[in-house]
Amino acid sequence: MVINEIFYSLQGEGFLAGVPSAFIRLAGCPLRCKWCDTKYAWDKEAGRHHSIPEIARIVQQTQSKFVVITGGEPMINPDLPKLVKKLKDLNKHITLETAGIAYIPEMPCDLMSISPKLSNSTPADPKLVEIHENFRLDLAVLRELIDNYKYQLKFVVDSEDDLSEIQQTVEKIGSVNLEKVMLMPQAATRDEYLAKSPMVADMCKKSGFTFCQRLQILLWDNQRGT
Numbered sequence: 178m179v180i181n182e183i184f185y186s187l188q189g190e191g192f193l194a195g196v197p198s199a200f201i202r203l204a205g206c207p208l209r210c211k212w213c214d215t216k217y218a219w220d221k222e223a224g225r226h227h228s229i230p231e232i233a234r235i236v237q238q239t240q241s242k243f244v245v246i247t248g249g250e251p252m253i254n255p256d257l258p259k260l261v262k263k264l265k266d267l268n269k270h271i272t273l274e275t276a277g278i279a280y281i282p283e284m285p286c287d288l289m290s291i292s293p294k295l296s297n298s299t300p301a302d303p304k305l306v307e308i309h310e311n312f313r314l315d316l317a318v319l320r321e322l323i324d325n326y327k328y329q330l331k332f333v334v335d336s337e338d339d340l341s342e343i344q345q346t347v348e349k350i351g352s353v354n355l356e357k358v359m360l361m362p363q364a365a366t367r368d369e370y371l372a373k374s375p376m377v378a379d380m381c382k383k384s385g386f387t388f389c390q391r392l393q394i395l396l397w398d399n400q401r402g403t
């Protein structure tokens with residue numbers, strides 16, 4: 178598999194924020210979101226080839242029980258089920274971070290962390306818009322993921338106007354447990370994160386959705402490898 182990076186840090190986002198975790202970042206994502214903070218992992222060859230036993234060995238060195246498989250977009254990698262199985266055989270707790278654009282059944286994953294993309298993610302470059310919009314929101318896939326995995330739904334908020342789109346998206350997916358919906362500020366830097374957080378907090382109070390921290394930005398200003 179092409180691995181962009183493996184590192185040990187704290188989970189920054191979601192209901193497991195703060196839990197020390199080993200991160201495996203897979204290479205490749207077709208979405209090209211405007212504000213993506215891992216552009217260095219977009220290309221499917223952006224990294225080094227590792228066998229699954231090699232990946233498992235590096236993860237074991239961290240001695241972390243919690244493993245986060247992220248990207249890029251892990252769900253488009255055909256070897257993902259084998260990697261998940263190998264890590265589960267090592268008794269790891271596995272979170273899979275995905276934009277929810279592809280469904281793979283029956284993986285022994287402990288938490289599917291789904292971040293469906295809103296229209297605020299559409300790239301400025303007209304050449305990228307079509308592919309982005311084709312992949313961005315697949316309601317059938319999102320439905321399969323929430324029906325078949327333990328999940329959380331994280332939406333990236335750029336402005337107050339995003340709330341109605343989030344509520345409509347949740348309604349369109351259907352049967353979403355509202356306690357699992359989280360809103361997180363769109364921010365590339367600590368200053369931006371702190372500036373947008375009060376707005377997102379107010380949106381959470383208004384809607385009942387949960388505020389999603391981004392500890393990697395707050396603590397380390399979004400440095401790579403955190």
Ligand code: SF4
Nearest residue numbers: 206209210213249276
């Ligand atoms: S889906 Fe995630 S990794 Fe892919 S471009 Fe969007 S923010 Fe970046």
